[in-house]
Amino acid sequence: MKTILITGGAGFIGSHVIRRFVKKYPDYKIVNLDNLTYAGNLANLRDVEKAPNYEFVRADITAGELMKALFKKYRFDGVIHLAAESHVDRSISSPMEFIYANIVGTVNLLNAARTVWEDFSEKRFYHISTDEVYGSLGATGFFYENTSYDPRSPYSASKASSDHLVRAYFHTYGLPTVISNCSNNYGPFQFPEKLIPLAIHNIKNNKLIPVYGKGENIRDWLYVEDHAVAIDQIYHEGKIGDTYNIGGHNEWKNIDLIHLLCEIMDRKLKRSAGTSKNLITYVKDRAGHDLRYAIDSGKIQKELGWKPSLQFAEGLEKTVEWYLANEEWMKNVTSGDYQKYYEHQYTKR
Numbered sequence: 396m397k398t399i400l401i402t403g404g405a406g407f408i409g410s411h412v413i414r415r416f417v418k419k420y421p422d423y424k425i426v427n428l429d430n431l432t433y434a435g436n437l438a439n440l441r442d443v444e445k446a447p448n449y450e451f452v453r454a455d456i457t458a459g460e461l462m463k464a465l466f467k468k469y470r471f472d473g474v475i476h477l478a479a480e481s482h483v484d485r486s487i488s489s490p491m492e493f494i495y496a497n498i499v500g501t502v503n504l505l506n507a508a509r510t511v512w513e514d515f516s517e518k519r520f521y522h523i524s525t526d527e528v529y530g531s532l533g534a535t536g537f538f539y540e541n542t543s544y545d546p547r548s549p550y551s552a553s554k555a556s557s558d559h560l561v562r563a564y565f566h567t568y569g570l571p572t573v574i575s576n577c578s579n580n581y582g583p584f585q586f587p588e589k590l591i592p593l594a595i596h597n598i599k600n601n602k603l604i605p606v607y608g609k610g611e612n613i614r615d616w617l618y619v620e621d622h623a624v625a626i627d628q629i630y631h632e633g634k635i636g637d638t639y640n641i642g643g644h645n646e647w648k649n650i651d652l653i654h655l656l657c658e659i660m661d662r663k664l665k666r667s668a669g670t671s672k673n674l675i676t677y678v679k680d681r682a683g684h685d686l687r688y689a690i691d692s693g694k695i696q697k698e699l700g701w702k703p704s705l706q707f708a709e710g711l712e713k714t715v716e717w718y719l720a721n722e723e724w725m726k727n728v729t730s731g732d733y734q735k736y737y738e739h740q741y742t743k744r
């Protein structure tokens with residue numbers, strides 16, 4: 396039986412990866428290592444938490460010696476590393492947390508793998524990263540695997556650093572690493588600080604929808620389960636030392652996305668057409684706000700045969716249905732500190 400360490404498994408994307416691996420690979424033991432920050436939530440994994448091939452370990456990846464001890468105890472065959480501080484706005488207000496979790500935490504895992512693994516053959520260290528490391532695009536063009544890094548927020552700079560360190564451990568120590576850089580994910584279990592679940596939550600509660608700047612920034616959206624499929628394929632079939640870009644070929648201007656979401660919400664909540672749009676409020680822009688991200692995912696499509704399965708309208712509809720059907724989940728994650736962080740008054744533009 397192989398033992399796979401998945402870090403950050405109580406978060407948004409990690410919980411979908413854990414669910415997929417626990418169900419699809421009964422002959423793997425899946426160890427979910429997460430320290431349960433505000434973004435980590437074991438309720439994301441209720442349907443698999445009792446599975447015989449699943450174990451949760453609460454631990455912080457910034458604790459280097461503990462990581463080595465866990466590598467010795469569990470004798471991991473492979474690592475899928477998702478644990479990170481993930482929200483750009485928080486990285487602007489509290490950059491150090493991103494340095495510790497994303498850079499120091501990643502190096503601790505690399506060191507544990509390098510020193511505890513005696514033989515690298517059959518092993519794999521898979522690091523999950525973001526398209527934000529490539530910087531910001533103008534109106535045209537795409538990010539390719541060989542696009543130069545140009546991170547512009549503390550979050551993306553911390554992820555870029557961790558990517559560089561992963562590659563350094565591959566080149567210097569021969570650690571069998573692989574990296575993927577993905578575009579914006581959406582879907583169930585995403586913490587309502589990110590644009591789509593935040594807007595759903597606010598529309599539901601008749602609160603304003605804060606649109607940064609003029610709403611003209613563009614993101615390339617991918618349904619989270621499609622990302623989990625890509626991660627599964629890259630973990631099993633990706634080439635050691637390689638990088639794979641993952642994206643939805645699905646670019647949306649923020650304001651157009653919000654309009655579509657408002658239409659879906661009006662319909663689902665049986666409100667008259669146009670009700671939700673009245674909540675749209677243009678607010679002060681994010682500092683250093685990247686204009687456009689767009690991934691060319693030709694490599695993973697060609698080499699591994701992966702492509703997104705869902706159209707955006709369908710994925711967004713499913714996502715809205717999930718949030719409306721899981722009010723209790725939303726109530727739990729928006730209690731306590733949430734109000735302090737996210738329900739503040741925005742400055743109107």
Ligand code: NAD
Nearest residue numbers: 403405406407408430431432434435455456478479481580
């Ligand atoms: P998330 O914020 O929802 O989850 C992160 C998880 O990591 C949480 O469960 C949290 O408790 C855990 N964590 C944070 N710091 C930790 C620490 N020091 N020790 C142990 N656990 C810790 O994030 P997400 O959106 O699911 O993103 C997961 C990964 O995918 C991140 O590495 C992120 O950079 C990357 N990514 C995200 C997106 C996206 O659109 N959300 C896109 C591309 C890449």
Ligand code: DAU
Nearest residue numbers: 481482483525526527578579588589590605606607612649
């Ligand atoms: O591109 C991949 C990245 O996507 C991931 O690496 C990050 O972890 C993930 O958080 C996401 O980053 P973004 O900054 O693009 O996501 P966010 O949901 O915060 O914002 C999406 C867009 O919407 C962005 O242009 C900012 C804007 N926005 C966001 C919020 C929260 C608003 O206009 N209003 C808001 O309230």
